[in-house]
Amino acid sequence: MKEQQRSGIPLPTIKRIPVYVSVLEKWLKEGKETVSTTDFAAALTLKPVQVRKDLAFAGAEGKPRIGYRTEELLETLHRFVGWNNLSEAVLVGAGALGTAILGYKGFDRFGLKIKAAFDIDESKCGATVHDKPVYPIRDLKQYVKKNGIIMGILTVSENGAQPAADALVEAGIQGIWNFSPAQIDVPDSIFVQQEDLAAGLAVLAVRIKERQ
Amino acid sequence: MKEQQRSGIPLPTIKRIPVYVSVLEKWLKEGKETVSTTDFAAALTLKPVQVRKDLAFAGAEGKPRIGYRTEELLETLHRFVGWNNLSEAVLVGAGALGTAILGYKGFDRFGLKIKAAFDIDESKCGATVHDKPVYPIRDLKQYVKKNGIIMGILTVSENGAQPAADALVEAGIQGIWNFSPAQIDVPDSIFVQQEDLAAGLAVLAVRIKERQ
DNA sequence: AATGAATCGATATATTTTTATCGGTTCGTC
């Protein structure tokens, strides 16, 4: 929930960008040359105005009556979120969740390359998971420095979260994508994106309850 | 992004509840008898006022100078999100992500029991994944009806999402937790919680970029 | 028992995000 970091671009806007990217890719494949905010609205249950605002934030430009050029817009959005050259990442915690994320193909699309995994459990090390090598966590710093990695993905258990985060910080990472339910404590200069599966579950549970 | 479903309780509030639950459990274990919104604020980088408002929404009551009784508050929050008797769920799509979710222990805590997995790939069926049986998708309806399941977890690929969603709807599910990047089309009576990993990645990428 | 600090609950204000409106542009059609 450490999402308060004001900077002009509304957080909800940023979160909607990947959705736009997703449908854009589909439309591009289908040969759609131009797209309008009306199209987005219809496909995504959003209002055209909102889409227009979001796209404006991203710096996209469209033409009346025509819309936006599909390919160009896709490129603009990618650049906007920095996916055109998002550097590589390391993952800490090669458990069930970590394994799934290592194997998730969807990230390539967003320019995210997970280069290696690290784990305290040395019995896991040396092996590969989904073609990614698993190393002992004591090698983390050296690896990160050597490869200029700026992003860490944290998929350890609640207890292991803080030490693992410390290791990432110590290694010189700039941002942490935290899938563990624990709140981690890091210097201000490091951004933490908390990924909270329970939040989604809570929303779903409340909604289902409401309908009864 | 199908999160627009106004109903009194603010969506951000609902999403913060699991975080409160998480620290409450920790504090309870540590023997803390009462907790104050100041405590939450310190632990979670939130403002006390906001915590108070959230807890008020959940129906919690505290005492000045004291705070809230830890155990009672935890119970209240659980009831509020319906985790005290959240019915069971089925999962569709026993791939990498599905497997991880099946094996993720954290959900038990929230009253979520994934009873079985379903997949179109019949070669996967018959086996068990993390002790959960995998069945062919054609058995879904019968299983759901028989066991009174109200919730479906969708972890199939983008292409498979819509047919799988149709199968869940047809089976009589009330809510779908959609981990696939695809937007699915379902009747209004069914609530879809879209879990979008790319959204978190986008936020992180933008933040890292901003700091450079 | 009086004083003061901590904290809740309620109300008021500020900020952020969404939605509406309006003028202007582009293009197909007559």
Place this chain on the structure above:
DNA sequence: GACGAACCGATAAAAATATATCGATTCATT
């Protein structure tokens, strides 16, 4: 080339969310 519909861009209004303020209550301390 005039007309009208589709659509962008900008500005304005509305709604939702977060933050501040204030009075009231509890308890420890004197």
